[in-house]
Amino acid sequence: MAIWCMHLAVDRWRLLEGCAPGQGPDAAPLALIAETAHGPRIDAANAAGLAAGAQPGMRLTDARALCPDLAVHPSDPAGDLAFLEKLALWAQRWGPWSALDPPDGLIVDATGVAHLFGGEAALLADARARLAARGLAARVALGPTAGAAWALAHFGRADDPKGGAILEAGPDLFDHLSMLPVAALRLDDDVLLLLRRLGLKRLGDLSGIARESLARRFRNRRAPAANPLVRLDQLLGLVPEPLLPVLGRPVPMVQRRLMEPIRHRPLLDRVVADLAADMARQLEGLGQGARRLELALWKVDGDVLLRRLELAAPTREAAHVCRLFAARLDDLDVGFGIELVRMAAPWTEPLALAQADLDAAAERHGTSLAACVDRLSVRLGPQAVRRPVPHASHLPERAQRWVPPLDPPGSQEEFAFHARPLKMLDRPEQIGVIYAAPDGLPRMFRWRGNIHEVARAEGPERIAPEWWRERSTTRLRDYYRIEDQAGRRYWIYRLGLPDDGRGGMPQWFLQGLCA
Amino acid sequence: MGEASGAGLALALARDALALGPDDQRAWLWVQDKAALRLSGRPYRPGLPTPLRHRLIHVAAEKPEDALFALEEGLRCRDLAFVIGEIAGNPRALDFTASRRLSLAVEKHGVPLWLVRLDARRDLGSARMRWQVEAAPSPPPRWNPQAPGAASWRAELFRSHTFQPGQWTLRDDGLSLAADQPAIIDPTPGTPDHGDLVHAPGGRSLAAS
DSSP states (O other): OEEEETTHHHHHHHHHHTOOTTSGGGGSOEEEEEEETTEEEEEEEOHHHHHHTOOTTOBHHHHHHHOTTOEEEEOOHHHHHHHHHHHHHHGGGGSSEEEEETTTEEEEEOTTTGGGGTSHHHHHHHHHHHHHHTTOOEEEEBOSSHHHHHHHHHHOOTTOTTOSSBOOOSTTHHHHHTTSBGGGGOOOHHHHHHHHHTTOOBHHHHHTSOHHHHHHHTTTOOSGGGOHHHHHHHHHTSSOOOOOBOOOOOOOEEEEEEEEEEOSHHHHHHHHHHHHHHHHHHHHHHTEEEEEEEEEEEETTSOEEEEEEEEEEEEOOHHHHHHHHHHHSTTOOOTTOEEEEEEEEEEEEEOOOOOOOHHHHHHSOSBOHHHHHHHHHHHHOTTTEEEEEEOSOSSGGGSEEEEOTTSOOOSOOOOOOSOOOSEEEEEEEEEEEEESSTTSOEEEEEETTEEEEEEEEEEEEEEOOOTTTSOTTOOOEEEEEEEETTSOEEEEEEESOTTSSSSSSOEEEEEEEOO | OOTHHHHHHHHHHHHHHHOOOTTOOOEEEEEEEHHHHHHHOEEOGGGSOHHHHTTEEEEEESSHHHHHHHHHHHHHBTTEEEEEEEEESOOTTSSHHHHHHHHHHHHHHOOOEEEEEETOOOOOOOOSEEEEEEEOOOOOOSSOTTSOOSOEEEEEEEEESSSOOEEEEEEEOSSSEEEEOOSOOOOOTTOOOOOEEEEOSSSOOSTTO
């Protein structure tokens, strides 16, 4: 069964606005627009807009010339696709699986299902009624193959006395479809243009041509959407057409409705502990561990308080979850009380069941690394706990990146640098120097108010700027590893050369501190 | 001020005390508060010792209280090899009680802690060994006498439960720590205080090496 939502974007906008077709804001001409390189372009228009002359694909300025009072609203293709995914899950009421047909269609496998609804006509009537009840203008068709159903849904004649939307499998399948335009083959626009230029307007025209000629004409078109012969075979069921079904994955969720609104923290802690235990049981049944948890608290006045938690490794340990949430519930303003608490795990990862070793657990006290990282990140923020990883750059400050501590190690090889300092300042600090020659080593320098005499030095190690990502006026750096009179070791550099033509006299910076 | 010398010695002591084998792939924790981060910079992975660099987990705490919390959580974690903390000055949060808490956590869970205190006075603390460290001129390398050599520190053990206080010049010769008694034991007056290196229990004795 194929479902085609003819005006999905406009219907969705109308549902968001909450108005009936032709009523309220929908009575005035409206267009949904997308910004393009050539200015705003119309993606879809409502009935009044179409009547006023706005066509999808038209530029907004052209449409405004036709209809000056055209209202506009930005279109939302990503939202439309998300809506279509939800609709696909909902459409599984008519069949065991369904697939998306972007941008605005669905395919439902209804093989052997029709008798449950009292026949094919009743099935289609049910689908039409339910889609209309959701406020969607849709056309529905049944066919022996997905291609045939799609063709009928998009191009079937509505005035056919037999309903025009149900096609029986049989030897005369192609005869029923032969009057449909070639666009019913789900082809790309350039192929349709080519077929129109060849004078092939209907499916019946294609049957007048020898199969070998078609195969030769489109021999280097591999994609089904570019090859009419493949599409024709799929339409007739001669070659299989794999579809990608949509699988619903319900979010593990537990909730407690409270008989009396609670206002005090110990009671709330008790409820959260119960929820965490329930969630642990549910996740255990699924063989999953939570990476992200959301605790939503509904207040009596209808407000919702949301607390979100991310975990460094999948877990379903109730005590750990409770402890992390306890740190996040301190600043809660419950007003007149909380009447519903819900915990959901929107992000889960597989976590196998492990045998609990009672002796070892008693012996090895202390927390695991993941629990430790969780506690630190919840109190200090996720940006505070990180791990350095190498990055492909010779510039010292770019040679390392910071990632979350339990991320899998990357594939970047470590560079074999010469000698590098143990620690690096977040920003190189400028130092005042006294030097004998401008392109040589300084004898003394002043950093943070102290005078340092250079006793021993090694260098320069010249590091050129990364010309492929920086401006041409960026200066090179000459790094020196130095030791002062007291034995303190630093890593300093001179930015530029005196006569490189990229600015005045070079400046000196201190970047690293060696052990 | 060679603010990296304290952390450098702490790392060297950790490597020396734990004698980390190649099969020990546990992570280690380095906690810094914001003042220490500003004063002495952030750990730099290419400069860390090769067997340790891929296992570092760094914690940048905003306040000394947060840093102490992170240290204590790290000590309670059984999957950490050791913990290094860096706290600048003498914050109010790091009093004798906090120090005692850390010592007890170390004794209970067996994760050693080296706490580096930058620019700090000698105040009360319950650590098992307390060092005062400053950088010392390094021995000249063999092939280029003009270059800085292996890291050296002038370290004074000024408070210890089990050892006589004393002064040593310590040297990190790539694999282990080497110590020798310095000829002159008078720190030049006016040298800034580089902070105390407080060694909590858990490691092998240094004086024996």
